[in-house]
Amino acid sequence: MSLDTPRENAQAGGGLPSRLTPDRVGQLKALLRGGLVRPEDADYEESCRLYNAMIRKRPALIARCTDAADVLAAVRFAREQELTLAIRGGGHNGGGLGLCDGGLVVDLSRMRGVRVDPADGTVRVAGGSVWGDVDHATHAFGLAVPSGVISTTGVGGLTLGGGLGYLTRHYGFTIDSMLSADVVLADGRVVTASEEKHPDLFWALRGGGGNFGVVTSFLFRAHPVSTIVGGPTLWPLERATEVMQWYREFIPAAPEELSGFFAFLVVPPVAPFPQHLHLKKMCGVIWCYSGDLARADEVLAPVRALAPVVDGLQPMPYPALQSAFDALYPPGLQWYWRADFVKELGDAAIARHLEFAERLPTMHSSMHLYPIDGAAHRVDPQATAFSFRDARWAEVIIGVDPSPAKAAEISAWAKDYWDALHPYSAGGAYVNFMMDEGEERVRATYRDNYARLVQVKSHYDPDNLFHVNQNIRPTAEAAALH
Known part of the structure; x- marks a missing residue:
């Protein structure tokens, strides 16, 4: 099959491609210990749900894999039948790339251990x-x-x-x-x-x-890593310029055992947040100190010196911090993501951030700045495929709400926000924060590593079977060079 040969897929309604006879589907089903879900099955609708409910796709078949043998059978079937193939693990991908329309999904969710x-x-x-x-x-x-x-x-x-x-x-x-x-x-x-x-x-x-x-x-x-000191510190939105200017200087100079991502947020109406702050727009940093607990107060003293109105810093098991936002962001919300890498957080960029923070459209919508430095900076940008190790932050703008009626509003806010801030970015974005944004964005994300990625892709997947992703397209020329 050539690089540009279209794979025959079903329509978006989830039916089978015409050449996929019941006998062929039955042969695949017989090979799978985990089972095969088809559009006529009672659990098909549930099996098609994604973390991001804004994305709806209707695969022809979902292979529920329980081991590598199941995966192997499903991949071979997709290749032989020239089906679009998607891979789903946790299903969190913002662009819904864990599913496809009309093709075969390799569902790994039963392969847990x-x-x-x-x-x-x-x-x-x-x-x-x-x-x-x-x-x-x-x-x-x-x-x-x-x-x-x-x-x-x-x-x-x-x-x-x-x-x-x-x-x-x-x-x-x-x-x-x-x-x-x-x-x-x-x-x-x-x-x-x-x-x-x-x-x-x-x-x-x-x-x-x-x-x-x-x-x-x-x-x-x-x-x-065992017990850490972590949690949120929050400030009124009126202090956001001051807090962001302080944060941009503090984080790069802080001990590497301390990390914290900056956020604009609407305070959830739940404990332990004080009731008078519920649904109030604020700015904050969610901290994680994973160093010597005896030094925690000293390391975090500059944070408390900034007088946050909410100080949620406390010792806790590391998994408690990791799961702290699970209930706030359950599966099934509407999501729209836009992202960039950032090298400098200048005053002009901060001013634009404030414009959109004041217009946060829903309680779940937010903007985060995740620090990239310390140990991440000590690895050469060409040592792995991840190119933007010289960035200082990964910025992500998320429009989120439970209601489909809000989808257009949260998407427009996120797009406008990104358009306003993109000129201040380093270009490219963390691929896990990207929607389906086209080949040029993928190239910009991998920069000088892109050509090498094309060579590896062309060697291991010359027909681009694995293309439901932030796709790196193979070329015959690159395959010859590998």
């Missing part, structure tokens, strides 16, 4: 696990793997995009703790990618997204 080896500090994680699974297993040993900020996020999607979160300054991105991955390739092989085996593939998996195969198992290095 974590094994910690405390002797050598490694963690083996099944490809369909979520970060809450990992946090639960590692915390018992006083360990953690760097991840994100919501525990229901899938391990696979977050890792393959880079992995940005509370421990980035202390221990780097998730990919910096990744030791190997077991991968089902487009040609039906199953390989282990590491520094020693298939190092080109291992390089690309660390930040290049789901372009290269289906990861059925990860091996991570864990780090000593």
Whole structure:
């Protein structure tokens, strides 16, 4: 099949492509221990739900995989039948890239499991696990793997995009703790990618997204993290300029064990937030200090010196912080994301931020600035596929609300906000924060690493079977050079 051969798919209604006879579908079903979901099945609608309810897609088939053999059977079937193929782990992807219209979905959500080896500090994680699974297993040993900020996020999607979160300054991105991955390739092989085996593939998996195969198992290095000091500090929106100017200077100079992402937010009407602040627009920083607890008060003294009106800083198990926002952002909300990398947070940019913070459209909508420095900066930008290690922040603007009636409003706010701030950005964006934004945005995100990614893609997936992602298109020329 050539690079540009269109795959025959069903219509968006979820029916089967005409050549997929009941016998062929039955053959696939017989190969799957986890089962096969079809449009006529009672659980089809539930199986099509995504974390982002703004996205609706109707696949022809959903393969519920329980092991690598199921994944292998599904990938081979999609290739042989020339079906569009999507891979779903945690399902959190903002653009809904865990599903496809009319094709086959490899659903990894039943492939959950974590094994910690405390002797050598490694963690083996099944490809369909979520970060809450990992946090639960590692915390018992006083360990953690760097991840994100919501525990229901899938391990696979977050890792393959880079992995940005509370421990980035202390221990780097998730990919910096990744030791190997077991991968089902487009040609039906199953390989282990590491520094020693298939190092080109291992390089690309660390930040290049789901372009290269289906990861059925990860091996991570864990780090000593147990009780942390964390939580939110909030200030009135009227002080946002002052707080942002302070934050841009404080974070890069702070000990690497301290991280905190800045946010504009509407205070949720729940405890422990004071009732008089409920539904009030504010600015804040959500902190995580993972260093020596005896030094916590000293390290956080400059934060408290800024006199936050809410000081939620307290000792807690690391998994408690990781899951603190799970209830606020359950599956099924309407989401619209826009993002950029940022190198400088100048006064002019801060002024534009304030304009849109004052117009936060809903309680769930927000803007976050995640710090990128410390340990993440000490890795060469070409050592992994993740290119923007020289950025200072990953900015994400999220329009969110439970009601579909708000979809147009929250999307327009996010788009306008991004348009206003993009001129102050470094270009490109964290792929896990991107919607379906086109090839040029993907190129801008990988910069000088893009050509090498094309070579790896062209070698391992020359027909672009894995294209429901932030796609890196293969070329015949690149395949010849590999």
